[in-house]
Amino acid sequence: MTGSSSAAFSDTLINALKSILGPGGLLTQDTDTAPYLTDWRGMFHGKAFAVARPASTEACAKTVKLCAWHKIPVVPQGGNTSMVGGATPDDSGRALVIVMSRMNRVRDIDRIDNTMSIDAGVTLKAAQDAALDAGLMLPLSISSEGSADIGGILATNAGGNNTVRYGNARELALGLEAVLPDGRILNLMRRLRKDNTGYALRQLFIGSEGTLAIITGAILQLQPKPKSIETALCAVADARAALELFAAFRNAEPSAIQAFEFMSGLSMQLVNTLIPDAPLPLAEPSPAYVLVELASPRGGDTLRGLMEEVLGKALEDGLVSDAVLAESEAQRQAFWKLREEHSEAQKRAGTSVKNDVSVPLSAIPEFIDRATTACKKLIAGIRVAPFGHIGDGNIHFNLVQPEGADGAAFLACDHEIMDAVTAIVRDLGGSFSAEHGVGQLKTYMMPAWRGGAELDVMRHIKTAIDPEGIMNPGKMLPEVG
Amino acid sequence: MTGSSSAAFSDTLINALKSILGPGGLLTQDTDTAPYLTDWRGMFHGKAFAVARPASTEACAKTVKLCAWHKIPVVPQGGNTSMVGGATPDDSGRALVIVMSRMNRVRDIDRIDNTMSIDAGVTLKAAQDAALDAGLMLPLSISSEGSADIGGILATNAGGNNTVRYGNARELALGLEAVLPDGRILNLMRRLRKDNTGYALRQLFIGSEGTLAIITGAILQLQPKPKSIETALCAVADARAALELFAAFRNAEPSAIQAFEFMSGLSMQLVNTLIPDAPLPLAEPSPAYVLVELASPRGGDTLRGLMEEVLGKALEDGLVSDAVLAESEAQRQAFWKLREEHSEAQKRAGTSVKNDVSVPLSAIPEFIDRATTACKKLIAGIRVAPFGHIGDGNIHFNLVQPEGADGAAFLACDHEIMDAVTAIVRDLGGSFSAEHGVGQLKTYMMPAWRGGAELDVMRHIKTAIDPEGIMNPGKMLPEVG
The missing domain is CATH 1.10.45 (Vanillyl-alcohol Oxidase; Chain A, domain 4)
Structure with a gap:
């Protein structure tokens, strides 16, 4: 016998879930469930008959098993900061949203293997902090790290600022634990750098956006904490100059480049004007900027020398028109704030259409030129505000609504805009989703x-x-x- | 209508294959097919009605499509240097072996993306050379690189000497082209560092040992060619000392370690005595050795200083009893020869049982101690000759037959020996196949x-x-x- 859809809402089912999940484990009141039913961008709104908050892998497994029996759709949700509606249920109201926020233990840190075993519900920020406390570094950094959790970043194979050196979330995960759609627990929690024993299930589940399983735990590879970090904000003419600067750093010492971020002039201007305490630390605005960060596990001033050597040459050659080096950790944080607040600033500027795209490195300048022209042709006054991880070929080619225009009307054109941009991406052999995933968008x-x-x-x-x-x-x- | 097994050997089928594969594309004579029907170790012998050598992806696809129609088993084979019988057909004689040796084109090298597009049949050595010719480096190095091909190393997710720094074959592949079991071509030839658009099929096919598809092409990520390399051979007391030395290098500069290899005294002695021109370049034999290689894309003598600094301290502390630095490329090659000839030397010493295992780094010393004891208890006079990629936790825990004993009798105990060793591996949370795969063994x-x-x-x-x-x-x- 299999449960019918009406059974999904019976008291018996609710009670069974409550019994599995314990006190506070099941939210059924609209006021409690509301925050889980709308995405961060406010673009998608769904319904669910309840939100489950399992406190253990076993409770999660039992919950899914019950859902499988009743054929109830399950929507796993991390920090609910998906850019593509990947964690918002549909509007049928039949779904159960499962969030991991009560599974928030760092299980273990091994200082010889440099590994961390961790629950899926730990936020990325908390995981970074735990690594730092152990004298190590978890080298994954994204703007939403305060809310995004480990399960979410693995389910979406998150990228971010340090991919250029350490890879995506995929490259950092040695082990994985997940609950399968039939409620069985798949234990791949191995902390081995080499293990060729059958299909790479871990790799398949990472980036599968919750459509194959719910990730409940992971073993992450940590890195030695850098002893020296150098960060610089540079004014450049365009993406072409930014790429040439990247090549200059790569030729000098590729393994030192920890981040290499591109920001368009307009995008930076939105941050400077709409975010408090985020002034531009340069004498005058520029058409584009690069935020470059070098890091090394060795101390001493070699890195400073390297930064000054490459930037000095770039200034001389006219590749960079101005540059400022962070002289303190506070200043470094201030530079990074300018980069991290791009999404928030664009949100405050009105509605926006996001294109999280990638192309081969060599094609970036052509892509930005052509996509800018295409968008301006489509909508008069559209604000073209690209930024992103140019060292990985990954640009967030975002378009902000014309000043004073109707936001909803702008958003109604989102597919038109996305299609215009991605047609160019496709022509250049790129991807329509570099790091945000596919979701429902x-x-x-x-x-x-x-x-x-x-x-x-x-x-x-x-x-x-x-x-x-x-x-x-x-x-x-x-x-x- | 589907072909019967008898149809597999009809003239019509053979002619259809010949027509697809062109002149020299189909081998049917026993003398021609023999080299493809026995594995490198001489442990597995199979039969096949023919060996196909497609010269293009399209020819490969048509061949597989025909096999699918007739339900003919397909055995993809790379350089035929599998350690686990992964490329040898069974003895039914129904199979078609497909080898890629005629698909041997480097399709393209991009010097801005640092990528190489390549046919599956190019040997690893030829691919390395092509990268070097372009001023770049393909950082995958294994003992069989002269015969192993790109398709084979990806199908088995090969590891080798540089995994400690650059990862396995998996980490080097940005794009993949494969022929599916129904004969369709799967084109994943993207050269993007970030691309989250659906399931990670590339990751699933890599390491699937030819059981899901035949890999026909790939896009590989290259690295800048190191401008300075320092290589040293060190005498150490045991694996514990080797691991402490690894930690010392990692603490000094983890990103400089390009290889960190362990060799047992017995294993080295077999090389010194059984391989011509492979003398030990140290004053006297040691219970164990480490071959460490540092590399940097920067020139200058920083690296030499780093090597001398760490080794000097290790000698002082008694961690290393003797060490010699390569003073020329010829000497460096001579050091590497000592490491690369381990499998060949063990083959010459008689039959051997191989355990390609991995454990968490911290568990290596305990593993070697316990496994040595277990094997000696099992067979009197057994020669315990472990070596391998200790920086990755990957040890080839190989056992050579007792001197003068019957090789076949020794080999008859292979499962007993493997089970004794792997029971300890399992107890320590390791893997029974670190990099060689599962195959049929x-x-x-x-x-x-x-x-x-x-x-x-x-x-x-x-x-x-x-x-x-x-x-x-x-x-x-x-x-x-």
Whole structure:
């Protein structure tokens, strides 16, 4: 016997869930569930009959098992900072949202292996802090690190500022623990750098956006804490100059580059004007900026020398028109604030359309030129505000509504704008989702971009692991039809 | 209508294959096919009705499509240097072996992205050389690099000497091209550092040992060529001292360590005595050795200073009893020869049982101690000759037959020995196959080690992608039953 959909809302079911999840483990009142039913950008609104907050992997497993029995859709949610509606349920009200915030233990840190075993519900910031407390570093940094949790960053294979040196979330995870759609626990919590024993299930589940399993724990590879860090903000003419500066640093010492971020003049201006205490630390505004950070586990002033050597040459060559080096940790934080507040500033400037795209490094200048022209042609007064991880070929090509225009009307054009931008990305061999994922915002793009054999294989895998389709339905893979 | 097994050997089929593969593309004579039907170690012998050598991805795809129609098993083979019989067909004679040696083009090298697009049949050595010619480096190095090809190293997620710094084959592949079991071409040839658009199929196919698809091409991430390299051979007391030395280098400058290899005294002695021109360049033999290599893309003598600083301190502390630095490229090659010839020397010493295992770094000394005791207890006179990539926690815990004993009798105990060693590995949270894969040698271990939900999910994936089970049957996944 299998439960019907009406059974999903029976008192019996609610009581069974309450019994599994314990006091405070199940939220059913609208006021309690509301924060979990709208995404951070306010673009997607869903319904759920309840929100589950398991306090252990076992409780999570039992919850999913019950949902599987009743064929109740399960929507895993991390810090609810998805940019693509990846963690918001549909509006049927049949779903159970599962959040990991009560699973917030750092299980163990090993100082010989430099590994951290951790619950999925720990926020990225808390995990970074725990690593620092142990004299180590968790080298993943994203703007939402205060809310995003470990499960979320792994489910979406988050990237961020340090990918250029340490890779994405994928590269940092040695081990994984997950609950399968049938409620079984998949224990891949191995802390081995080499392990070729069967299919790379860990790799498959990382980046699967909650459509195959719920990640409940992980073992992360930590790095030695840098003993010296040098950070500089540079004024450059355009993306071409930024790329040349990147090449100059890479030629001098590639393994020292910890971050290499690009910011357009308009995007920086929005931060300077709309975010408190975020002034531009340069004499005058520039068409574009680079934030470069070098780091080394060795002490001494070698790194300062390297930074001054490369920037000195770049100033001489006219590649950089002005530059300022952080002289204290406070100043470094101030530089980083200018970068981290880009999304928030754009939010305050009105509605915006986001294109989280990547192209091969060499194609970045052409991409920015062509996409800027295309967007300006589409909507008069559109504010083109790209920024991002140029060292990885990853640009957040964001468009802010024209000043004083109707935000909703602008947003109604989002697919038109996205399609214009991504057509150019595609022409240049890029990706329509570099690091934010597909979620529900971009599922419609999958057939055109990843169709044919690729999408077929993805669907076969989805059906093989989640035959009833209960895991985060409607995300990533478009409906067949 | 589907072909019967007898149809597999009809003239019509052979002619169809010949027509697809062109002149020299299909080998059917026993003398021609023999080299492809026995593994490098001489442990596995199989049969095949023919060996196909497609010259293009399209020819490979058509060949597989024909096999799919006739339900003919397909055995992809790279350089045929699998340590686990991963590329040898079974003895039914029904299989078609597909080798990539005619697909040997470096398609393109991009000097801005530092990427290489390449056919699967290019040997690793040829790929390394092509990168060097372009002023770049392909940082994957294994003993069999002269024969192993790109398809093989990706299908097995090869590791080797530089994993400690650059990762396994998996970490070097940005893009992949493969032929699916139904003969369709899966084109994942993207050269993007960030691309979160659906399931990580590339990651799933890498390391799947030819059981899901045949890899026909790849895009590899290259690195700047080091301008300075320092290599030293050190005499140490045991694995514990080797690990302490690793920690000393890691604390000084982790990103400089390009290789950190361990060799037992016995294993080195076999090389010195059985391989021509491979003398020990130290005053006297030691119970164990470390080969450490530092590399940097910067010139100057900083690296030499770092090497001397760390080794000087280690000599002072008694951690290292003797050490010699390579004073020329020729001497560096001579040091590496001592390491690379370990497998060959052990082959010349008689039969051997290989355990390609990994444990967390901190557990290595305990593992070597306990496994040595266990093996000596099992077989009197057994020669314990471990070596390997200690910086990755990966030890080749190899056992050579007692001197003058019967090789076949020794080999008859291989499962007994492997089980004794791997029981300890398992106790320490390790893996029974760190980098060589499962092949046909170790399939029997899968249920005990990766059973339950993990093996179930693997089987679901296999069935979803290869429903007829024609891709490299009998490898990796044990028969259900």
